[in-house]
Amino acid sequence: MSRYCDISSYLVVGPEDTHGRPVVDIVRVALQAGITMVQLRAKHSDAKAMIALCEQIAQCIAQEGKQEQVKFVVDDRLDVVLAARDAGIRVDGIHVGQSDIPVQVCRKLLGPDAIVGLSAHTVDLISMITELEPGIIDYVGAGALHPTSSKADAHLIENASEDSHALADIAALCHVCPYPVVVGGGVTVADLPQLAQAGAQGWFVISAIAGADDPYRAASELVSTWREVTKDTSTPDQSHEVSVIDSTNVVDSAASTAKTDDKDTYINTLAQVAIWPVGTGEELSSHVAQAVAIIHQSGLPAHTHAMSTDMEGDFPNVMHTIEQAILALYHAGVRTQASIQLDLRAGVRNQIHEKVTAVERILQQDVR
Numbered sequence: 051m052s053r054y055c056d057i058s059s060y061l062v063v064g065p066e067d068t069h070g071r072p073v074v075d076i077v078r079v080a081l082q083a084g085i086t087m088v089q090l091r092a093k094h095s096d097a098k099a100m101i102a103l104c105e106q107i108a109q110c111i112a113q114e115g116k117q118e119q120v121k122f123v124v125d126d127r128l129d130v131v132l133a134a135r136d137a138g139i140r141v142d143g144i145h146v147g148q149s150d151i152p153v154q155v156c157r158k159l160l161g162p163d164a165i166v167g168l169s170a171h172t173v174d175l176i177s178m179i180t181e182l183e184p185g186i187i188d189y190v191g192a193g194a195l196h197p198t199s200s201k202a203d204a205h206l207i208e209n210a211s212e213d214s215h216a217l218a219d220i221a222a223l224c225h226v227c228p229y230p231v232v233v234g235g236g237v238t239v240a241d242l243p244q245l246a247q248a249g250a251q252g253w254f255v256i257s258a259i260a261g262a263d264d265p266y267r268a269a270s271e272l273v274s275t276w277r278e279v280t281k282d283t284s285t286p287d288q289s290h291e292v293s294v295i296d297s298t299n300v301v302d303s304a305a306s307t308a309k310t311d312d313k314d315t316y317i318n319t320l321a322q323v324a325i326w327p328v329g330t331g332e333e334l335s336s337h338v339a340q341a342v343a344i345i346h347q348s349g350l351p352a353h354t355h356a357m358s359t360d361m362e363g364d365f366p367n368v369m370h371t372i373e374q375a376i377l378a379l380y381h382a383g384v385r386t387q388a389s390i391q392l393d394l395r396a397g398v399r400n401q402i403h404e405k406v407t408a409v410e411r412i413l414q415q416d417v418r
């Protein structure tokens with residue numbers, strides 16, 4: 051089982067959020083719509099009821115054939131996670147806040163393969179998180195972006211009284227945070243383009259899906275919008291300046307040569323990257339997959355081969371993505387090694403395809 055979790059489209063749900071509909075029905079349609087992570091957050095349920103809900107949700111994820119892609123965690127309740135696991139129910143981990151059970155205890159009791167998420171809503175808290183020993187947490191949940199009725203004690207992100215300030219704070223938070231950040235709190239489809247630009251790795255919602263009249267449709271719209279806004283948006287660079295890669299430049303080199311507006315700043319970089327763990331045994335693929343997933347989520351064109359992954363884009367975006375991919379493994383608590391080869395070349399694009407095509411053309415001529 052890989053420790054990697056896809057936090058890009060994250061449903062948080064409990065019995066109090068569904069307007070009387072069974073939690074598992076909401077989870078099922080959300081999975082069918084493409085959500086990538088599920089959290090059971092049942093503030094008013096007792097342990098026994100929560101364990102029963104865990105069983106239904108875990109079964110539903112398996113029935114939908116998503117056990118390998120979609121991680122399932124429980125909010126707050128380490129006792130419930132432990133009891134559910136003891137009963138053979140697949141719960142992948144826990145999400146806790148700053149005043150909940152310490153993340154070190156969660157990691158210790160749940161083991162190295164579990165997912166542990168931690169909440170933070172200010173840059174100060176992120177600085178604290180940066181001090182955490184590597185391998186304790188997997189992601190950071192940040193909020194609230196907007197006022198929300200789903201969490202009585204939600205703190206707005208600093209400066210969140212004005213949307214533009216809140217987004218600047220999220221960008222700062224994502225910038226300093228060594229872990230992927232998922233943002234929630236009153237999030238709707240309208241927020242997704244700015245969240246992607248701010249560098250969030252994903253969104254989490256309760257009411258936008260669990261409270262919707264048509265949860266399948268609501269989840270589909272959120273999932274497809276996020277895919278759309280992250281498809282053409284490069285991974286933000288370290289300063290979080292907005293930097294958009296036009297998808298026509300990626301697939302059509304003839305068209306891209308005509309594009310001159312970014313010619314002074316764009317540095318085409320083709321990278322060959324291999325990232326691997328040391329001292330984890332003979333089978334490396336589940337660890338390697340954690341790093342490769344980050345590269346593929348970046349939105350940059352990338353191809354994975356048996357020994358390495360090729361990728362291409364503007365220099366800062368390529369380097370930022372490589373850094374995040376390496377840190378994904380390092381923060382999972384393993385010694386990490388990497389080999390990186392770079393080709394920075396002015397005046398070209400789409401070398402990831404063009405270099406291969408050029409060789410293939412010559413080979414075909416030789417055959418004739």
Ligand SMILES: Cc1ncc(COP(=O)(O)OP(=O)(O)O)c(N)n1
Pocket residue numbers: 060062089091125126145146147148150167168169190191192193201232234254
């Ligand atoms: C993904 C995600 N992010 C943040 C939270 C909030 O957790 P917490 O601060 O512990 O608050 P409660 O949810 O327990 O009220 C979350 N649950 N999930």
Ligand SMILES: Cc1nc(C(=O)O)sc1CCOP(=O)(O)O
Pocket residue numbers: 062091169171191192193194195197198199200201204205234235236237254255256257258
């Ligand atoms: C569970 C949770 N945590 C938050 C935080 O700010 O950490 S906001 C929140 C509630 C999110 O629900 P909705 O999408 O209905 O606003």
Ligand SMILES: [Mg+2]
Pocket residue numbers: 125126145146147150
């Ligand atoms: Mg909590």
